[in-house]
Amino acid sequence: MNRKAAAAKAPALIGAASAPIAVGLPVYNGEPYLTTALASLQQQRDVDFELWIGDNCSTDGTEEICREAARQDERIRYRRRERNLGSTGNHNRLVHESSARYFTWAAADDAYEPDRLRKMFDALADRPDAVLAFTSARQIDAAGETVGHWNNPCRTDHADPVVRIRDLIGLEHENYQCYGLFLRDVLTRTHLLPPVKNNDRILIAELALYGRFVEIREELLLHRLHDQRLTQSVSSRDWYRTQRTDGKRLVMPNVEEAGWYLRAVAGAPLSRQQRVLALLALRPWMRENAAPMARNLARAAVDGARIAASASGRLLGK
Template identity: 35%
Template sequence: MAVPRVTIGLPVFNGEQYLRAAVDSILSQDYEDFELLLADNCSTDGTLAICRDAAKRDSRVSVHRSDTNRGAAWNYNRLVDLAQGEYFKWAAHDDLHEPAFLRRCVEMLDAEPDISLCYTRAVDIDEYGTVIHHHDLPNYATGSSPSARVSSILLDPSPCIESFGLTRRRQLLQTSKIGAYTGSDRTLFLELALLGRFHEIPETLFMHRNHAGQSVHQYKDSRNRNFWFDPSWQGRFSAPQWRVFREYLRATARSPAPPTERARTVAPLARWGARHRRVLAREAASLLLRRRTTTVTSADGSGTSGEGSR
């Protein structure tokens, strides 16, 4: 069997309500040279049966079941490791794609080698499929220099619709992919922006479903949302904005961009820090207080050394 040009990786946990429609919209793409990897993260509903049915119906589909839920980050990233295609795209179990989505993105990546991430215009739909919002990101991270694109990522943040665009797998493998912490998708955008420019195709071919079951609604507090990314966060203390800031710094430091371009990212990084200074200050104060409390508790013998932090 020939190696597919594109890999679409769909991670899912308990997604039976919308999964069948999402899979059908992918299998209906008019660009057919792809594989669809369905990664079931130990679902307890009918998700696995839907995945297996899709694999029976279409030889391009394979099912990868985990016996333990290891969190969204692990499930997303293993799909990249399993992928065979030159191009890679994540798909969500509740979103929909128009038939031309994949073809239009492949055409653009084929034609423009300096593009690292390609996506189309998008709309939000509700649980019934009714359009409730239009997205438009025509100038997002489109600059000719890495530092200009980083500035766009940091200072003009998107709603993360581009998470489900098409990228080059070789470039994705140069990034940290999806980290096991809240906000890691934005670190990934910064890493991809350092490798190439983003491009939005001016056609509405992607429908992002907004509903109560989404992780952003279930875990509204950023500290609690860490648990969705990685269950090992249970019982641990975190400072989400400081973690993102630290990962931004790491990403720019290890970037293959020229030293002058890496130096030019200092200004937008500083502006990002200033913009989030209140949250950063609150998290720093909480961490300091927690460490003081842990030290006192350990000193008087009434407790252990406390919980880890990241």
């Protein structure tokens, strides 16, 4: 039985029944655009889904907006986190909280055209060799006006996984594939989003080693560009300071990203030859980041020495 036939037999979402698609919406202080985002999801046509909202302890009106939406729509499950998990932790928690066959992340400041979810579902269900379906996008500003367009330049539907990761690593592109619809059981076999700033790029590169992507060349995602986006409003080092929750005191952003790319290739279902070629495909990224990695190591050495000196001073002062 193919995926589409299996999904068609799934029960409709009634009460606690599980839908074939889970939409995970991580949010922190998303009040400015959240109502629009929720409305566009609720207006998706001809598709059975449930919406999981993970609220990272928002301090604005996010909680009230979400609780009211959940009261009015039985497809919505709202969970306010017991503590702020950081952006990465909140995204990954949503994957594990849902149990649907298909999963997608939705942003609290984006919007969907009404047929986006159904078209991604149909495209992925028709392709047993695919692990992700995604669409083109229209970029909008804070007021909702069109400011740009995005189409995928990478050969993510190529039969060779090395070609797929080579393009994703080597070509200049926006990583909007991360807003697509995933085959959830494959997604959970990856490292998910690692605790580094450019984690979505690492995840998509890793996922490309597991299977092909289906592309829908229609602008069905409305991706909002504004000054308050997390990736735009904080520096790389501040991102680690505010978003990371693993307690590490020495931060080496570029070095750690390199390590996660290597882990992605090492853990993927590749032949020995493919693994070697996939590692070689990382060379453009490694060359571009060689100097930043050297600076990471130098700064870590200085910071480590300061931490050691401070610890010694405290011990001697006792």
